[in-house]
Amino acid sequence: MATSTKSDPKNMDLTLRIWRQDGPSDRGHLQTYEVSDISPDMSFLEMLDVLNEQLNAKGEEPIAFDSDCREGICGMCGLMISGHAHGPEKTTTCQLHMRSFKDGDTITVEPWRADAFPIIKDLVVDRSSFDRIIQAGGFISVNTGSAPEANAAPVPKQKADRAFQSAECIGCGACVAACPNASAMLFMGAKVTHLGELPQGQPERWARVVSMVSQHDHEGFGGCTNTGACSVACPKGIPQDVISTLNKDLRTAMRQGG
Amino acid sequence: MATTTLSAPTARKTTIALKLLMAVTGAFFVLYVLLHMYGNLKVLAGQEAFDTYAHHLRTFGEPMLPYGGLLWIFRILLLGSLIGHAYAAFTLWSRAGSARKTKYAVLKTAASAQWMRWGGVAILLFVVWHLIHFTIVKPVINVDGPDAAAIKASPYTMVVASFQLWWMVLIYLLALAALGLHLAHGVFSAQQTLGFTQTPKARARAKGIGNLTAALVVVGFAIPPLSILFGLVK
Amino acid sequence: MTDLIHGVYTEGEKIADTKAPKVPVAGMWEKRKMDAALVNPANRRKLSVIIVGTGLAGGAAAATLGEAGYHVKSFCYQDSPRRAHSIAAQGGINAAKNYKEDGDSVYRLFYDTVKGGDYRSRETNVYRLAEVSANIIDQCVAQGVPFAREYGGLLDNRSFGGVQVSRTFYARGQTGQQLLIGAYQALERQVAAGTVEMFTRHEMLELIVEDGRARGIIARDLVTGEIQTHLADAVVLASGGYGNVFFLSTNAMGSNVTANWRAHRKGAYFGNPCYTQIHPTCIPVSGDHQSKLTLMSESLRNDGRIWVPKKREDCEKDPRTIPEADRDYYLERIYPAFGNLVPRDIASRQAKNMCDEGRGVGPMVGDFRRGVYLDFADAIKRLGQKAVEEKYGNLFDMYARITGENPYETPMRIYPAVHYTMGGLWVDYDLQSTIPGLFVTGEANFSDHGANRLGASALMQGLADGYFVLPNTIRDYLAKGPFPKVSEDAPAVVEARTAVEERTKRLLAIKGERSVDSFHKELGNIMWEYCGMERTEAGLLKAIDLIRGLRAEFWRNVKILGSADTLNQSLEKAGRVADFLELGELMCIDALHRAESCGGHFRAESQTEDGEALRHDDQFLYVAAWEFGDGESDPNQPGSTMGAPVLHKEDLVYEAIELKQRSYK
Numbered sequence A: 001m002a003t004s005t006k007s008d009p010k011n012m013d014l015t016l017r018i019w020r021q022d023g024p025s026d027r028g029h030l031q032t033y034e035v036s037d038i039s040p041d042m043s044f045l046e047m048l049d050v051l052n053e054q055l056n057a058k059g060e061e062p063i064a065f066d067s068d069c070r071e072g073i074c075g076m077c078g079l080m081i082s083g084h085a086h087g088p089e090k091t092t093t094c095q096l097h098m099r100s101f102k103d104g105d106t107i108t109v110e111p112w113r114a115d116a117f118p119i120i121k122d123l124v125v126d127r128s129s130f131d132r133i134i135q136a137g138g139f140i141s142v143n144t145g146s147a148p149e150a151n152a153a154p155v156p157k158q159k160a161d162r163a164f165q166s167a168e169c170i171g172c173g174a175c176v177a178a179c180p181n182a183s184a185m186l187f188m189g190a191k192v193t194h195l196g197e198l199p200q201g202q203p204e205r206w207a208r209v210v211s212m213v214s215q216h217d218h219e220g221f222g223g224c225t226n227t228g229a230c231s232v233a234c235p236k237g238i239p240q241d242v243i244s245t246l247n248k249d250l251r252t253a254m255r256q257g258g
Numbered sequence B: 001m002a003t004t005t006l007s008a009p010t011a012r013k014t015t016i017a018l019k020l021l022m023a024v025t026g027a028f029f030v031l032y033v034l035l036h037m038y039g040n041l042k043v044l045a046g047q048e049a050f051d052t053y054a055h056h057l058r059t060f061g062e063p064m065l066p067y068g069g070l071l072w073i074f075r076i077l078l079l080g081s082l083i084g085h086a087y088a089a090f091t092l093w094s095r096a097g098s099a100r101k102t103k104y105a106v107l108k109t110a111a112s113a114q115w116m117r118w119g120g121v122a123i124l125l126f127v128v129w130h131l132i133h134f135t136i137v138k139p140v141i142n143v144d145g146p147d148a149a150a151i152k153a154s155p156y157t158m159v160v161a162s163f164q165l166w167w168m169v170l171i172y173l174l175a176l177a178a179l180g181l182h183l184a185h186g187v188f189s190a191q192q193t194l195g196f197t198q199t200p201k202a203r204a205r206a207k208g209i210g211n212l213t214a215a216l217v218v219v220g221f222a223i224p225p226l227s228i229l230f231g232l233v234k
Numbered sequence C: 001m002t003d004l005i006h007g008v009y010t011e012g013e014k015i016a017d018t019k020a021p022k023v024p025v026a027g028m029w030e031k032r033k034m035d036a037a038l039v040n041p042a043n044r045r046k047l048s049v050i051i052v053g054t055g056l057a058g059g060a061a062a063a064t065l066g067e068a069g070y071h072v073k074s075f076c077y078q079d080s081p082r083r084a085h086s087i088a089a090q091g092g093i094n095a096a097k098n099y100k101e102d103g104d105s106v107y108r109l110f111y112d113t114v115k116g117g118d119y120r121s122r123e124t125n126v127y128r129l130a131e132v133s134a135n136i137i138d139q140c141v142a143q144g145v146p147f148a149r150e151y152g153g154l155l156d157n158r159s160f161g162g163v164q165v166s167r168t169f170y171a172r173g174q175t176g177q178q179l180l181i182g183a184y185q186a187l188e189r190q191v192a193a194g195t196v197e198m199f200t201r202h203e204m205l206e207l208i209v210e211d212g213r214a215r216g217i218i219a220r221d222l223v224t225g226e227i228q229t230h231l232a233d234a235v236v237l238a239s240g241g242y243g244n245v246f247f248l249s250t251n252a253m254g255s256n257v258t259a260n261w262r263a264h265r266k267g268a269y270f271g272n273p274c275y276t277q278i279h280p281t282c283i284p285v286s287g288d289h290q291s292k293l294t295l296m297s298e299s300l301r302n303d304g305r306i307w308v309p310k311k312r313e314d315c316e317k318d319p320r321t322i323p324e325a326d327r328d329y330y331l332e333r334i335y336p337a338f339g340n341l342v343p344r345d346i347a348s349r350q351a352k353n354m355c356d357e358g359r360g361v362g363p364m365v366g367d368f369r370r371g372v373y374l375d376f377a378d379a380i381k382r383l384g385q386k387a388v389e390e391k392y393g394n395l396f397d398m399y400a401r402i403t404g405e406n407p408y409e410t411p412m413r414i415y416p417a418v419h420y421t422m423g424g425l426w427v428d429y430d431l432q433s434t435i436p437g438l439f440v441t442g443e444a445n446f447s448d449h450g451a452n453r454l455g456a457s458a459l460m461q462g463l464a465d466g467y468f469v470l471p472n473t474i475r476d477y478l479a480k481g482p483f484p485k486v487s488e489d490a491p492a493v494v495e496a497r498t499a500v501e502e503r504t505k506r507l508l509a510i511k512g513e514r515s516v517d518s519f520h521k522e523l524g525n526i527m528w529e530y531c532g533m534e535r536t537e538a539g540l541l542k543a544i545d546l547i548r549g550l551r552a553e554f555w556r557n558v559k560i561l562g563s564a565d566t567l568n569q570s571l572e573k574a575g576r577v578a579d580f581l582e583l584g585e586l587m588c589i590d591a592l593h594r595a596e597s598c599g600g601h602f603r604a605e606s607q608t609e610d611g612e613a614l615r616h617d618d619q620f621l622y623v624a625a626w627e628f629g630d631g632e633s634d635p636n637q638p639g640s641t642m643g644a645p646v647l648h649k650e651d652l653v654y655e656a657i658e659l660k661q662r663s664y665k
């Protein structure tokens, strides 16, 4: 197994405790693996690639985990790394590099845990509940071809900037994973704020928030208790303010009898 | 994958509505706690001032209200708030439990949710004891102090007798610590829930208000018992 | 059988007609829309369309056709349509809005795109692209896409990719993400409305062609492993580019050619497969473990200066200690007029030349140091660190995160990486492939970028195809439907389904010694070495041989664990790599046959005296559309029956634009 000869003195030997689960109905368990000679320049997922190659060679099925762009933008990756969503740095799992760890470290790797994100296999979860929240109202109803001239409605810079900041959400689910209540308010707040700051988003604003929040609750996410753990975990730095906006919009909707 | 969008969503049935209930009832508690603190501080002004104040609370609004009427209105409102606050809290707590049935093996995130919940329960238990102690039963706890009749006659006597005991002060201070933590997060949280924190600045301000309220309450409530314990008030 | 040319391909008939209306380009699209038959709204529900891919091209089309009332089935292999690789585009999207009043126009955008494509694209399609570009911006803004704005609240533009007008709309470094989220939301709205059925974590593995028409697909549910049959009146492929044939590229891990390749095998021609864009400003490879490459926006070249040491001995030194006199700012030296802003292909090739000369920097990867410096020291001196931070802060942060070096202090290292594939399935003016009823949009088709793509024009093409072009042209096709119902046990359906099941079974049964990734890496090395930035006849012939050997070994020796009836990521990869192993050969054949240099395709045999690309318009002014060559079944390659492909030429006609040799000297 792990050989302690390192090809570079900067390289590391690590102990990994990784969640293995055959399928949705399997109970799952943490399994311990050793990896050696890990370069600090590798990304965390490349380190898992190396482990998977080893497992494959030994005839053990590789560990399933999600990733696609590996650039921190598609939101496909996401692991709980020693208790931190996306690991100890403020970034996505795919952009986390091994130089954030030290030789001899033990790293525990778990999937996002939330009942609204059921586990498919090993570290892969089903986040389609996010899509359904968007289906409930996370859009502006405009049919192709019916759009007015783009510069017809100027947007004050300040509003445009806040809309943009909120639109940076990549839908990774780290906010849910880190939240003690497994609530998706940060994700939802980001969308409600993005669309609510823009003039184009006004007509559907109050109906949108009510249906999105209802869908959120229906999916089985927890309620928010404003702990802020979401924002700390968010790789895009979506601030907790968006949840305040979400709350305010819901209150307004309620006043209007929504 | 099938979509299960809801047919007729209403704002009132959402978890955010529950949070609003929590925020509004919480705000009412804060108001009450501040008034209560003001009352407590009257101990420093001496027996007569304190007893008059306590009596005044009961006669306030007479004859429009019966003796103790305002206090009762307040009590009913408080009870209602308590039910609302606890209902929302427990519903959200149980939701959170079922939203993550399998726990993490390792988790390093903010513990404030747990603080709020267990702290809230601790405060509730304390309040029950506190009511038995000062309002409902008024038992003689300090056996070396005044007798039952004296205690019933003068709230001042009762308070002073109680806080001459170090362990009473200790219980009281522990409860205060729990309350302080609860308020520091709760006051911020209520503002967040009410939508007052939509910019980083506003959020910082709301956090500040939370901490300030907590500090004020802890200090304000701690002064009378400590003064009694150290003999500054007799 | 006709004689093999170069021993590897044959030539068939020319493509006579691209179905573009016979009027001048300016009125062509109007005429096409006018002539396209209409479908009565009441009938649309009865017409179904399968769309593979939810990137800009597929997502926009699904949303639009859903709105129109057709029954749409949409597929992607990711867990959500929002994750298609369009999300990763950074720089921006072009549109001929002329908001800056700097002389931009539809014609100028058209001209720039054709010229940028080194005169190897089809005039008619490119004109239409330029024509609808302005509508895209209107549509996206209405959807809430937060483009950058000026203080007055109006949309901002920048100049991008070396063009002289400011026509690029952007959303910080995340234009692709914002545009895709717009399309995704429009798509989800239709899912909620019930017009679009969404199939995430589903991979198309075969095309169903019945009675000469594309009528459906076979897909694998990646979660349960179930092989499903989906039937429809028409099929649209919007499955993106195939840059991952090089293993390392800026594409997403899952980007693949499978959908395209399966259609190609069923009769769709593959257009210009060898045209590949290699982007000059990527973060270099750091070691063997590397799984993908990260692009850094081209805008860095506006202020950064590119150099390598003059002397090989200096390559290991701290760059800051190398005196000015010992640095070779090679782009500024060779191309004084354009300097660091020469087009992508030139910047990339020169970087490779420097490294091949042994003057590369950074860690040794194989026998070379693969990197050149991109230095901001001058810019920081001139503009101040703050200004540089404002402009490029997020890129610098990304660089620091990946490399662990601080680019404000030491120069960045960059190296070219495969980025975009201009080739793709051949389509006519209607975006229809050579299989009736099979339409291809976005990066998956070959249509608009010729031999080289200009910056910020892939997003434009994806959305133009998806929102405006396809919905109009497919209508003309659907108006002839609904086509006779195909039963699930029609021979063509059963055949397609069985093929998929057999293939899956066979892959799992090999139980060899080597992992899928090891084959993929080896293929990537061959492609990069011989079909990368510089190609030669001898090299390509060698590559074809190597690929054939590797393919044979793959089918004999790949090791895939696990089963077919659960999530099995090795199995998914294996299917994709199997198709890359076939595509790689076709790319080399295409590169071999095109004995000229044009755009991203540089043939060493065809250069000017001073080493610049030399086109041969007299011989190669055509699109190479390849027909799959049904060959003999090779017993060594049970999974593959590849014969010699057949070349069909589509002559390129330039009426609106005059042909010129590109020169950046």
Ligand SMILES: Cc1cc2nc3c(=O)[nH]c(=O)nc-3n(C[C@H](O)[C@H](O)[C@H](O)COP(=O)(O)OP(=O)(O)OC[C@H]3O[C@@H](n4cnc5c(N)ncnc54)[C@H](O)[C@@H]3O)c2cc1C
Binding pocket: C052, C053, C054, C055, C056, C057, C058, C075, C076, C077, C078, C081, C083, C084, C085, C086, C087, C088, C089, C090, C091, C092, C093, C175, C176, C202, C203, C204, C205, C238, C239, C240, C241, C250, C251, C252, C255, C256, C258, C259, C295, C419, C420, C441, C442, C443, C444, C455, C456, C457, C458, C459, C460, C462
């Ligand atoms: C890093 C990077 C930066 C870029 N920057 C720019 C830029 O600034 N400006 C610009 O104009 N262009 C840019 N490009 C190019 C541009 O982003 C792409 O060309 C374009 O987005 C492709 O869009 P698409 O819709 O054709 O395909 P994609 O967005 O790649 O979508 C492909 C879809 O097909 C699906 N799919 C694929 N195969 C299958 C299968 N077998 N079964 C089921 N589904 C399948 C996928 O799930 C996905 O949904 C950039 C590209 C990269 C990689």
Ligand code: SF4
Binding pocket: A168, A169, A170, A171, A172, A173, A174, A175, A176, A186, A187, A190, A230, A233, A234, A235, A236, A237, A238
């Ligand atoms: S809000 Fe942040 S953590 Fe949550 S899904 Fe969006 S990007 Fe991920």
Ligand code: FES
Binding pocket: A066, A067, A068, A069, A070, A071, A072, A073, A074, A075, A076, A077, A078, A092, A093, A094, A095
């Ligand atoms: S893989 Fe795309 S964000 Fe990590």
